[in-house]
Amino acid sequence: MRKYLGIDVGGTNVKCGIITETGEILHQIKYPTLALRQSGNIVGEFLQIVQGLLKQNPDILQVGIGLPGTLNKARTHTIELPNIPELDHCPLLSHLQQAFPDKVFLLENDANAAALGEMYFSGQPMPEDFIFVTLGTGIGGAAIIDGFIFKGGDGNSMEIGHMMSEGGRRLEEIIGKNGLLDMAKEGVKRVGAQSVLANMDPINTKAVLEAAGLNDPLALQIFEKMGYLLGEAFVSMIRVLDIKNVYIGGGISATFDYLYPSLMLAMERNLTPYYLKDLVVKPALLGNHAGILGAASLCISHLALQERALRTN
Template identity: 50%
Template sequence: MHFVLLKKVLVLDFELRKGNRMANHIEFLGVDLGGTNIKIGVVDTEGNLLDKVKYPTAPLQESGDFITNFIEILGSELSKRPHISKVGIGVPGTLTKCRRTTLEFPNIKGLGGQPLMDKLEDAFPEKEIWLENDANAAALGELYFSRSPRPDHFIFVTLGTGVGGAVIMDREIFKGGDGNALEIGHVMVSNGMTLEQNFGKKGMVAYAQKLIDSGKYETGLISEDLYPKAIVKALPKGDVVAKKVFRKNAKYLGEALVGAVRLLDIKDIFIGGGVAASFPYFEAELMAYLREHLTEYYTISLSVRRAELGNNAGILGAASLCFQQGEKN
């Protein structure tokens, strides 16, 4: 008799907890608006990517009315998912501090200098929408959706076609004076170029090509197939040119990070982006540079790690903008 009663209580408790989980299961739309592709995904509060689709960016620019075409795509995806009411959008450029107007967007013609939030709200008055710089959004996604706990303050660097940066401070995006802090890719380093000019796609390819043309090094890299991912893939094979590219750029990344650490007094750093897979191959050089140029106050607790979210960081980061707002409310 007691066993039957206990079984009923346990079943009831399980059903209640299951019901609570279902009630708390909320889905967001994360939009990673990039210069090459627009990636759109459905993300839940646990950071699970439930669905994903992508559209090439170029056709939207060629029409001469990028925003209208983007809104049409977004509307199409939302119409398939009427239960979703919150949308986060990460964009590759600068925004006003209120996050309503775009400023400089060199990689997407027709997106800069536009009242983008006004247009989105006019098109989707029943939805809640948030805009953020893509590196900032990716950093926020790292905070909320990583498998391992993240500190309340950290510096986030993305290595890819360009070099982006963000700061999470007190579990929020640090925007700076006018809204666009830590553009670390545009910090000047000791060779008179910016970090992005060295560690971005063009800089990496140009330096690798210079090494190949010198004829001094054996390499499996060929000029006709020279791009960052090819250089990264050559690293595990011990390719001399690939290793030299990343060892050189580790120094310049170190220079930029020494300045960022001293200015912000933050000792946790995460490396993300499409080129982040190369991190184990330049980690030793980077850490040696940081330890040489930072005092013990900084180095005793200094941590530089690879970010966890990988190729989905843009979508998950954009979705986390909705998640953060829900947490605040």
């Protein structure tokens, strides 16, 4: 059975996994990103990590790497990685190819990789075309079209957290993690002890989720608002992309059940039967290890792309 090395480069950790072609994790290890950054030679450190893993696993020929930022369309260079600025504008692919000329390296944005990971490894049957949304500190996205990552014009499509939303503000400002907490704090000021949130310290995402679980009206109202604005953004995305399957993942996707009713309401109000009759909004299932599994799935997608090119001949 083929094995791949999947590397998920995050702001906190660089996570590495040896993954089989069916998504089994044979081995995993992580390295704190800050230490790599502080070394003054982040690329050198990264190459060392890759070298160690490939030496232990000489049968691995392909390495998928998920990166938290923008890349050029050919996927040879990074552009900007807000949480790892040391890697901005880095010709990472050529560094890797020079160091390991007999291996194949595949670079991709991490949300795109996570969407592919969901398709190949979540165990749920997936359509050929879907939108993947990650709810976390920020709101990210990806689109899979005809079974492959949609890169857009210049390579960095689906920055959906920055779509325009209510009152001339960007979506993420209102319903990203900070926006959500602002709503909670403002709400507590307004309703005081009518909300259990008034007695929670600190008021963080977990607290708002817990309050919603207790049927707290303020917490439910916050998720209702979040769901509705997310639903409006989905309407715009669906009109632009004509994709009717949406999967929601990411750190705060545990909120799915609270978001769903108002999210669907926004879509039912604003989409025609052409879209609504086939519309499916579901939670993503991959959960833990989505990062390394997504990165490893880049290798499988690469093979599928080569096979498609042969079929087109």
